[in-house]
Amino acid sequence: MTTSITMIGTGSAFAKRYYNNNAIIDADSFRLLLDCGITGPAALHQLGIRFGDLDAVLVSHTHGDHVGGLEELAFQMMFVHQRKPVLYLPQPLREPLWEHTLKGGLTQGPLQSLDDFFDVREMPVGEPTTIAPGLVVEPIQTEHIEGRLSYSFLINGTFFYSADMKFNPELLQQLVDERGVQLIFHDCQLIAPGVVHACIDELLTLPEHIQAITKLMHYGDTMPDFIGRTGSMSFIEQGKTYEVT
Numbered sequence: 001m002t003t004s005i006t007m008i009g010t011g012s013a014f015a016k017r018y019y020n021n022n023a024i025i026d027a028d029s030f031r032l033l034l035d036c037g038i039t040g041p042a043a044l045h046q047l048g049i050r051f052g053d054l055d056a057v058l059v060s061h062t063h064g065d066h067v068g069g070l071e072e073l074a075f076q077m078m079f080v081h082q083r084k085p086v087l088y089l090p091q092p093l094r095e096p097l098w099e100h101t102l103k104g105g106l107t108q109g110p111l112q113s114l115d116d117f118f119d120v121r122e123m124p125v126g127e128p129t130t131i132a133p134g135l136v137v138e139p140i141q142t143e144h145i146e147g148r149l150s151y152s153f154l155i156n157g158t159f160f161y162s163a164d165m166k167f168n169p170e171l172l173q174q175l176v177d178e179r180g181v182q183l184i185f186h187d188c189q190l191i192a193p194g195v196v197h198a199c200i201d202e203l204l205t206l207p208e209h210i211q212a213i214t215k216l217m218h219y220g221d222t223m224p225d226f227i228g229r230t231g232s233m234s235f236i237e238q239g240k241t242y243e244v245t
């Protein structure tokens with residue numbers, strides 16, 4: 001069984017040439033949407049994917065480029081597809097996702113909670129959750145913004161997908177050298193300093209064997225100017241499918 005990933009967007013929060021950094025993961029016949037940002041609905045539409053085609057959605061953190069499309073997803077699933085969508089989320093995100101992000105737009109009449117709109121599956125942090133055959137996801141808390149929870153994901157034990165995270169070479173080294181990670185999709189900021197994301201200059205300090213398995217996403221509109229300036233790392237292409245495990 002193969003598991004693959006297609007970035008429906010590879011852009012930073014402010015990019016205009018690329019959609020928000022959201023992904024589709026296909027494991028056999030199971031289709032997971034990883035983050036659904038402001039441009040998520042348009043990006044899915046562009047690929048001919050309807051919300052009703054998704055088996056579940058997983059959320060990394062509550063910035064708009066990662067969750068800003070969830071209100072439309074919830075309403076479309078309720079009123080167009082008439083099925084409750086499955087929502088996977090690291091357990092500590094449940095309260096902020098509802099109270100700080102979705103409550104204002106979704107509540108009406110008796111519909112007053114996250115569970116009224118989603119079939120919520122809480123994931124323990126630091127432990128693997130089997131989402132489907134061939135799709136096991138471990139949320140790892142990673143530093144992004146002071147006071148805001150953010151989770152990266154270890155998928156099937158060998159694929160690390162960074163949510164938005166600050167540069168953390170110790171974690172990457174541990175994942176590769178001790179836990180057997182063979183592929184890394186990492187968010188990046190093109191120009192230093194990388195304050196809330198890793199910047200390319202920081203990522204270039206990674207050992208060669210880690211760079212060789214690292215692909216870059218969540219980039220700004222000037223990404224083409226940086227092709228050839230990323231060491232052994234390469235940029236992920238929006239809409240292209242990559243085999244994961």
Ligand SMILES: O=c1ccn([C@@H]2O[C@@H]3COP(=O)(O)O[C@H]3[C@H]2O)c(=O)[nH]1
Nearest residue numbers: 012013014063064065145164195196
């Ligand atoms: O302290 C801060 C907080 C935020 N920001 C910007 O706002 C963006 C929000 O989405 P993002 O997390 O993809 O990227 C963030 C940055 O581009 C920043 O530069 N410094």
Ligand SMILES: [Zn+2]
Nearest residue numbers: 013063065164
């Ligand atoms: Zn982001």
Ligand SMILES: [Zn+2]
Nearest residue numbers: 061063144164
């Ligand atoms: Zn963010």
